[in-house]
Amino acid sequence: MDYQGQPLVHWVIERLKPQVGTVLISANRCVPEYHRFGWPLLFDDIPDHAGPLAGLSRGLECSRTPWILMVPCDGPYVPFNLAIRLANTIETEKVPAAVASDGHQTHFTYAMLSRSLLEDLQAYLASGERRLGAWLNRHSTAVADFSDNRLAFINLNTTEDFKQANSINQSKPGAPMCFPSSKELLL
Secondary structure, three states, X not given: OEEOOEEHHHHHHHHHOOOOOOOOEEOOOOHHHHHOOOOOEEOOOOOOOOOHHHHHXXXXXXXXXXXXXXXXXXXXXXXXXXXHHHHHHHHHHOOOEEEEEOOOOEEEEEEEEEXXXXXXXXXXXXXXXXXXXXXXXXXXXXXXXOHHHHXXXXXXXXXXXXXXXXXXXXXXXXXXXXXXXXXXXXX
């Protein structure tokens, strides 16, 4: 879907590019549209669109780095410092995963995870389970505090969501939106 003249995924990629070395796109539909961004496309191994965990499993499997940063494609305001803050939380807590919280809600789809979790995730999926939060709660998962930036986790799924986002912020998603400045991490 388009937001401010570009597909939502465009805004997500623009915010992630300075934070990571490679973007992997989990795509099970709209493949030609995702393909035009020029990043590797991953497809679920599990039939019937098994949800974010299936995409995460493929991402962990295909990643060439020990860590993967996961975000949803419908959140155009990914924090510019998401990677560094999640990595700092992981380092401080000595855990294999960290997720973002806006102070009111934990956002499990904004996460940094160790590839060491892949085997357990594959077993979890093979058991028929599909709930991301339940799987992450089985592990030592730290929560990174983004309460200073609650607008970063707006997800746009409905016409009403788009209207609300436009009323909150009239600037382009590529521009800062109440984000604290921070040195970025390149993974």
